[in-house]
Amino acid sequence: MSHKVVLAFLLAAAAPARAVTSVVLLPATGANVHEGHLTAATDVLRAHLERTGKLAVTVAPVPGGLRAEPSPLEAAQAARAGGAELAVTLRIARLGNVASVRLAAYRQDGSAAHVDELGAAGPDDLDAALRRLAAGLAEGRPAHALAEIDTVTEREADPYLKYVATNVFGIRLGSAFLMNRASPAGTSHSAAGGGVFWLYDARSFLADLSFDLYGGDADRLVALGIGFYRPFSKGNVSPYLGGGVAYHWLQTGGDGAAGLAFRAAGGVLVGRLSTVQVRVEAGWQVSAFTEKVHEASPVTPHGPFATVGLGY
Structure with a gap:
């Protein structure tokens, strides 16, 4: 084995392992949204959270669907029960042709570690919104600052309404x-x-x-x-x-x-x-x-x- 290979092996062994945060994902809740979309949103968000490489995700066995958003205390209880550092909630509420997608992460004491929100024009916007919300949680940044060419939502692409003179x-x-x-x-x-x-x-x-x-x-x-x-x-x-x-x-x-x-x-x-x-x-x-x-x-x-x- 050459000295270059040995040196590369030693450097790799000495490098600290990337920290992974354990999170428990509560099933999505919503208002005026099809329950099938909420179930799919939970699965899609889990995939995007895991894809960041910074989060270890488990899904809590609690009810989701068309109900109230879990409170910070309920989220904290789920985090303690799952032995996770954070509990993540997802809320999707639709009013007319516009939906609000809100992600929140709570510590075991009920304090908020991360809260973020994006707008969506419809179901086709959800994947892009969830991808950016997941990246925002992993990086500690707002999702609106993480847009890329393939994650700009239709809601963001719509022109602003203006007064007609x-x-x-x-x-x-x-x-x-x-x-x-x-x-x-x-x-x-x-x-x-x-x-x-x-x-x-x-x-x-x-x-x-x-x-x-x-x-x-x-x-x-x-x-x-x-x-x-x-x-x-x-x-x-x-x-x-x-x-x-x-x-x-x-x-x-x-x-x-x-x-x-x-x-x-x-x-x-x-x-x-x-x-x-x-x-x-x-x-x-x-x-x-x-x-x-x-x-x-x-x-x-x-x-x-x-x-x-x-x-x-």
């Missing part, structure tokens, strides 16, 4: 009062016009996309904006406050300029519960850029605006 398209008319104009320097002038908007209602907040055109004399303003608002009523008439940002192309007698502008606005939405809505809004907008003026200092136009819109 309604939206309306609208046309509006209004006026923007431009202050601190380029020419004559520092003067104010109103520009009339209108535009279109898409208003999205997500219940707890409103959001809109808008495109507006204003003009008057030497003034030109084109605005592409986005806004967010908080409604103060869930009724058919809903006041709101908010603000947003827009990209402005404007000319107020100078060289013209383009850039971002910030808006603060408030209004009233009439017909929020209807397919036809009236939207009255007023606010203030401030440019975050300047417009150059020949032989003069650049100016920063700003000012109030007001609109009336019809959405449908």
